[in-house]
Amino acid sequence: MTDSSLLDAALLRVAQGRATARIEEGRASIIVDVSGLDDAARDALEADVRAAATDVPGITSVRVALTSQRSRRIVLAVASGKGGVGKSTVSANLAIALARSGRRVGLVDADIYGPSQPRLMGVADAKPTARDKVLQPVPTPYGVPMLSMGMLVAADQAIAWRGPMAAGALTQMMDANWGPADTLVLDLPPGTGDVQLTMIQKYRPSGAVIVSTPQDLALIDARRAIDLFVKAGVPIIGLIENMAGYVCPSCGEVSDPFGTGGAEAAAAELGLPFLGRIPLDIRVRVASDAGEPPAAGNGPEGVAFMGVADKVGDWIKGQG
Numbered sequence: 001m002t003d004s005s006l007l008d009a010a011l012l013r014v015a016q017g018r019a020t021a022r023i024e025e026g027r028a029s030i031i032v033d034v035s036g037l038d039d040a041a042r043d044a045l046e047a048d049v050r051a052a053a054t055d056v057p058g059i060t061s062v063r064v065a066l067t068s069q070r071s072r073r074i075v076l077a078v079a080s081g082k083g084g085v086g087k088s089t090v091s092a093n094l095a096i097a098l099a100r101s102g103r104r105v106g107l108v109d110a111d112i113y114g115p116s117q118p119r120l121m122g123v124a125d126a127k128p129t130a131r132d133k134v135l136q137p138v139p140t141p142y143g144v145p146m147l148s149m150g151m152l153v154a155a156d157q158a159i160a161w162r163g164p165m166a167a168g169a170l171t172q173m174m175d176a177n178w179g180p181a182d183t184l185v186l187d188l189p190p191g192t193g194d195v196q197l198t199m200i201q202k203y204r205p206s207g208a209v210i211v212s213t214p215q216d217l218a219l220i221d222a223r224r225a226i227d228l229f230v231k232a233g234v235p236i237i238g239l240i241e242n243m244a245g246y247v248c249p250s251c252g253e254v255s256d257p258f259g260t261g262g263a264e265a266a267a268a269e270l271g272l273p274f275l276g277r278i279p280l281d282i283r284v285r286v287a288s289d290a291g292e293p294p295a296a297g298n299g300p301e302g303v304a305f306m307g308v309a310d311k312v313g314d315w316i317k318g319q320g
Contacts, residue, residue: 081221109148122291
């Protein structure tokens with residue numbers, strides 16, 4: 001009869017605590033935890049375990065089963081009640097800033113009818129591939145893989161789809177091969193329509209970030225977006241006030257074409273966190289058009305985005 005301690009010692013040398021074994025009449029049944037390993041590493045570990053077990057005196061056959069603990073992926077929905085508030089710019093920079101802080105981030109451009117992330121992320125000409133009918137996200141220069149309808153249709157082609165088709169496109173992107181990504185940032189379309197409902201019902205975001213300008217009209221619609229998530233039981237991470245204050249590049253005077261403090265006041269009224277203000281800065285617009293999001297650099301125009309990402313990162317850490 002084979003001494004199980006011999007097998008345990010052999011497995012410890014090659015699997016470093018990832019393998020547990022049981023012996024019955026010379027037959028070894030081994031379970032190997034391959035959590036966090038890529039395909040090549042899994043195959044190599046399985047081969048090493050099988051070889052080590054086979055070399056143990058008295059083992060006549062070896063059966064190896066691989067198991068993996070799926071880590072919980074954080075899904076962050078970036079939403080607004082209306083268009084034109086800079087939600088896509090915020091999404092791109094938030095994703096990059098979170099990646100710079102050490103998270104493994106993927107970006108889903110779920111704004112099916114108005115996809116702009118390929119341009120913002122500097123991959124306007126990239127096309128995703130599929131493997132076994134599963135989309136493979138496109139790498140970007142900023143370490144944030146992404147998918148967008150803008151990569152699947154011509155730039156000047158209208159996407160005149162009814163709700164079920166748009167929801168199906170979201171499903172394909174969410175079910176893509178996101179690999180080791182621990183965080184997905186979703187750039188949602190404005191409003192509270194089919195895409196939002198599909199996302200909430202099928203994928204249930206970990207939390208929502210609401211983007212608004214300071215003006216009253218934008219805040220009215222932002223409250224509708226907040227109401228949708230609250231009713232669905234999705235936590236509101238906080239509000240961002242975008243286009244908050246314009247600094248004249250010639251004279252340095254600060255003006256507030258969209259008002260000031262509206263989103264912060266709304267957050268206080270609703271009892272929600274205020275994540276920060278992002279100024280109306282021509283450098284942000286120029287960099288975004290060039291596919292060079294400010295959060296990827298070290299310029300002053302990226303500071304506000306990094307501040308927002310720090311608060312979102314703290315919220316993520318609080319989720320355990």
